[in-house]
Amino acid sequence: METILLTEDDVALRAQMRFALEERFEVLEAGDVRKAINLLNKHDITLAILDLGLPPHENTPDEGLRLLHYILENFGIKVIILTGQKTESAALEAIKSGAFDYLVKPASIEQVLFSIERAILFRDTERKLEEQGLAKITFGIEVGKGLQPAREEAEKNIILKVLKDTNFNVYKSAKLLGVKRESLYYFIKKFGFRREDIDADA
Incomplete structure (x- = not known):
């Protein structure tokens, strides 16, 4: 417990x-x-x-x-x-x-x-x-944005980190995050993540 x-x-x-x-x-x-x-x-x-x-x-x-x-x-x-x-x-x-x-x-x-x-x-x-030898998640939160945006920024960063580490493999990312693939697709759409953006940041 x-x-x-x-x-x-x-x-x-x-x-x-x-x-x-x-x-x-x-x-x-x-x-x-x-x-x-x-x-x-x-x-x-x-x-x-x-x-x-x-x-x-x-x-x-x-x-x-x-x-x-x-x-x-x-x-x-x-x-x-x-x-x-x-x-x-x-x-x-x-x-x-x-x-x-x-x-x-x-x-x-x-x-x-x-x-x-x-x-x-x-x-x-x-x-x-x-x-798995991957880097710990860090949150580059802009505090001046306010509390709710700060919370969403944390969610965005953890999902983006996992997507990068799995090369945008939704199945693996959902498993790592402990969520259903449908839920992960929702967040991908919500935050506007695209594979090419992640590849460009790599």
């Missing part, structure tokens, strides 16, 4: 999310940076869900960003950011720093689960690429 670290200082929200997730995942809870770091060092954690506004500075993103940097530097797991409506600039900073995704509170459980599934898919795809 995958293990998720949920770091959120709102006790009620944390309990609600834990209840919704614990049927499918082992959920470890933290209300501050110190507790989160303690859990990270004691458990094999799959990914982290992180609120940016953590004590003792709940009204700023400083503690959340500090924990994000610590996680990425020491554990390299995917991190999903929880952000308020008024903290878009902080969420963008988190994405720029390497966070995998963001969710605006209050996020629905469907949104949370979808983000978790994407994070696990990206992690598994990166592992498959590394096992």
Whole structure:
């Protein structure tokens, strides 16, 4: 079972999310940076869900960003950011720093689960690429574009990377990405990928 670290200082929200997730995942809870770091060092954690506004500075993103940097530097797991409506600039900073995704509170459980599934898919795809001696995926995201474009840019980059490494073989690419070929064709059309463009960049 995958293990998720949920770091959120709102006790009620944390309990609600834990209840919704614990049927499918082992959920470890933290209300501050110190507790989160303690859990990270004691458990094999799959990914982290992180609120940016953590004590003792709940009204700023400083503690959340500090924990994000610590996680990425020491554990390299995917991190999903929880952000308020008024903290878009902080969420963008988190994405720029390497966070995998963001969710605006209050996020629905469907949104949370979808983000978790994407994070696990990206992690598994990166592992498959590394096992085959292929380069790890990197995201050249232009943060100034906004949050939704940043998310789409990440999707675009991972799909483009896999298509390049398989010489635009849709069957192999779909297998690596863990999606149906029909879904991959949708993304190819969505992002306007063409074989000649990929060959030109090679």
